[in-house]
Amino acid sequence: MKSSVPFVPLAALHWAHIQAKPAASATRAPTSQINSRPQPGTWTRRATPPSCGLGGAGRLWRCDIEGLSRSSSARARPEATMTWELVLWLLALGALLLLLVQLLRFLRADGDLALLWAEWQGRRPEWELTDMVVWVTGASSGIGEELAYQLSKLGVSLVLSARRVHELERVKRKCLENGNLKGKDILILPLDLTDRSSHEGATKAVLQEFGKIDILVNNGGRSQRSLIMDTNFDVFKELIELNYLGTVSLTKCVLPHMIERKQGKIVIVNSLAGIVSVPLSGGYCASKHALRGFFNCLRSELTKYPGIIISNIYPGPVYSNIVKNALAEEVTKTVVHAGDQLYKMATSRCVRLMLIAMANDLKEVWIAEQPFLLVAYLWQYMPTLAIWITNKLGKKRINNFQSGKDADSSYFKIWKTKHE
Incomplete structure (x- = not known):
């Protein structure tokens, strides 16, 4: 029989497990809190709904893992943008230098391009x-x-x-x-x-x-x-x-x-x-x-x-x-x-x-x-x-x-x- 447990990265589960309090001191959250959807990108320690199949208190909901992923991507996006901008600037500078070199060569040329290539x-x-x-x-x-x-x-x-x-x-x-x-x-x-x-x-x-x-x-x-x-x-x-x-x-x-x-x-x-x-x-x-x-x-x-x-x-x-x-x-x-x-x-x-x-x-x-x-x-x-x-x-x-x-x-x- 296939498990109904949703996929959760092991590293995230391990971190959540360390941060959780002992199960003996945990209290089950009211039903209203279980049914309410946490905000993406926030960490909450709540009882896992029975439908998730994880059981016990102090576990992370799937939506909390997704929020963490989006938060990490948001922090990495400016760095990636800066990297691409640097690459584009370097390419533009290289093209400009190549154009200047070819212009200098043309000023010294004594034949058309096909002829000089053949030479x-x-x-x-x-x-x-x-x-x-x-x-x-x-x-x-x-x-x-x-x-x-x-x-x-x-x-x-x-x-x-x-x-x-x-x-x-x-x-x-x-x-x-x-x-x-x-x-x-x-x-x-x-x-x-x-x-x-x-x-x-x-x-x-x-x-x-x-x-x-x-x-x-x-x-x-x-x-x-x-x-x-x-x-x-x-x-x-x-x-x-x-x-x-x-x-x-x-x-x-x-x-x-x-x-x-x-x-x-x-x-x-x-x-x-x-x-x-x-x-x-x-x-x-x-x-x-x-x-x-x-x-x-x-x-x-x-x-x-x-x-x-x-x-x-x-x-x-x-x-x-x-x-x-x-x-x-x-x-x-x-x-x-x-x-x-x-x-x-x-x-x-x-x-x-x-x-x-x-x-x-x-x-x-x-x-x-x-x-x-x-x-x-x-x-x-x-x-x-x-x-x-x-x-x-x-x-x-x-x-x-x-x-x-x-x-x-x-x-x-x-x-x-x-x-x-």
Whole structure:
């Protein structure tokens, strides 16, 4: 037969038993007191009702035990609340410190977050690019020249293209002196991007020499430094022909080979001007925006060929001769005063980040120091604010250029870099 005794904690019963008077001296409480319900949280020594099954005087009612439990919980509740408040404050402080650390890292960043993560944890160019055939246009100076030097140390086969053959010969000699290549590993292929009829023949020459094209780096092009109202229409036409149509034409010649092999990398050395529109570069910005739209569209059309990677790379100001060779108001004119270029990002650093992007198959890559990287993020995510900032800074950019300084020098009072 099951007992009808309700559950009572042993510790509470033991305490009540010690405090109770001897049963001989206890007197049974009147019925009215037995039937009256004690207040929760109070200790009373009363005779236990017969229905409880405990018997005897000096026992505790069940309601007294419940009152004791509620009283203990009430005393513990403030301490628990204080503990949780402390935990929440510590979490908030940790989040604030993490935010400050990330802000400081961003102020020192020279690339977008995906690129810097790939540099830290991604695949190395030394592992991924070895034994590949890489065709670099615009290889006679600037980024293209530095790219040839760093690729020559990775054991790739190089195709160097530009219009100035003597400069290509100079680059080749330096690649052989400082790289890991032999003479047969480097092909000098003169190329004019505006002569689109020659692109098919140039592609066949590369395939005949090396049998394949693993990576096409579209680096050839020119910049511009002139106000739109002062610029002859032929300058805009030249920039579109060279920067946009020439790149598209060469890509279309190489693409069938990559589709046949179902693999390959097409790298477009664009510019932050393809994201950020700034004064003095109207035609240049237009050609770079066109490249961005075209190759983003091409990538979506090649989804059934996942082995073909399209990488748009957007460098900011880099130490090179691009400003010295920039077009001015007329096609026959170039910039007279290029200004000091030493504050800009080192070309070697820019190219190193490009190789990391190529090794990790990154689709869109921003390479720039501050404040240009911040401006790119604003144009991407907060265009209204970016337009307001560009309008404010644009006036000084124009004044700098007209006074013989580099147009971007006004942005480097806080973010000063050192050329390596």
